[in-house]
Amino acid sequence: MPDGGRADLYEQLARIGKVVVHPKRIDLLDLLCQAERSVEALAAATGLKFSTASAHLQVMRQARLVETRREGTRVYYRAAGEEVCRFVTALGDLGRARLAEVDQILRAIGAGSESAEWVTRAELLERARSGEVVVLDVRPVEEYAAGHIPGALSLPLEHLEARLGELDPGLEVVAYCRGPLCLLAPEAVATLRARGLRARCLEDGLPEWRQAGLPVTTGAERPAASSSPPSAAGRSGRDAPATAPVDGSEARLGRPR
Amino acid sequence: MPDGGRADLYEQLARIGKVVVHPKRIDLLDLLCQAERSVEALAAATGLKFSTASAHLQVMRQARLVETRREGTRVYYRAAGEEVCRFVTALGDLGRARLAEVDQILRAIGAGSESAEWVTRAELLERARSGEVVVLDVRPVEEYAAGHIPGALSLPLEHLEARLGELDPGLEVVAYCRGPLCLLAPEAVATLRARGLRARCLEDGLPEWRQAGLPVTTGAERPAASSSPPSAAGRSGRDAPATAPVDGSEARLGRPR
DNA sequence: CTTATATTCCACAGATCTATGACATTGCCC
């Protein structure tokens, strides 16, 4: 029963805190910042049982951090707005900045804050404009479909080895994934390098790209082509703030971060 | 025992989540984003008993969100870095965006997202440059001392009525406080208006100002003068990122938000 | 060394949160 005092304000905010006090809920939220998913898919992705996953999702729904959409017998959950993703990003940033353990874990898998492996967004835009690089989205196809960097090729990590031949060995690859805590892109880069290709990771992932105000394309996957920079063919989706799809050559910095 | 897997990452982040699951801890963190304080002061400000406050602070310390400094027999807590404040800001933003209750509470006290009462940072810089406005910091003096907008006058809300005479009735007042969830500035504006003065609130508070990359002055309070825009006299403090103190006329937008 | 002050540590009872399997719902299909 809020009476309008300051204490009630913090009590409300604690509803949000309740969501991120449980590791699996952070995991779920992180996934939902990439793309909407059914309960089934979420349970599978996080290794939870159905009823447990559902319970967690209820907690998240009560905090209004997620919303649902029903399709037949299936319920799709999604992040309830850009602020949610921003919050998750802030949580991750804080973790990397303050918790040495986080950096350790990342470093242990080769995703640490090493060296010149990282490409900034500005640099990517620069080099994509001149067609020097191939941008590779190594996330699962659903996430690519829900939103990707204009002109990026979808090549999920799990298929990377099998489809290596589709890449032009002459071009440098810039891979990206879910964000700084995601291991997909670093792994992809390691794989590519082991094959003698030039490859680097994009700093951050798609959520940060979107949060920086840069254009995002939604729509179906197109198979990776071998050489010429593909022309973007997606449609602007619900989340994309009225930006026409542009490929690397047209991309521009929106509000710089 | 982290083994380096993805689950461990989220487990680490949940340490941070643990901090913001309790309303009082959010309250404490919010206070610490304004200025460092002793346990005693924090307990008093939040209405907690000593041992309880201390316990909460330990939780926050274990999550590395706060750090301490000892001075004699007293221990001062402070936010462990700018990322912490950014996270708290993100939490507040998320609350306002997603939880209708938060907006309701704010509105109930007149701090709602009403109308033209709000001045943007850009507008303030504009108008301060031409000397049209007085910038008023209505937070407690310790918080002013820990960091304030260059050229701002310190006039804590509790003393506002008593010191009304110190304000030049000819100038518009722009009051600011801790942030969007803080009620000090709106109350101050209400009081000033009731006295026939022109007054508005600055959007957001000092943490957001700092996060926007704008200059912050630290140092002792100088009493509110009556007319002429005072020349800033503070020292850049630990938190101020190497910005020379500037008053309104020199202030510039750093990185726009 | 003794006293006083500000914190931290500890143990415990009461409250809250979690995971899970059984059971109830909801919408689709025949």
Next chain:
DNA sequence: GGGCAATGTCATAGATCTGTGGAATATAAG
């Protein structure tokens, strides 16, 4: 309407968190 499949709800046992008063520490001043 009956049968399925995907979710949501519930009750429960076990684990974790909270508030608190009192003991234990640490620092400063006598």
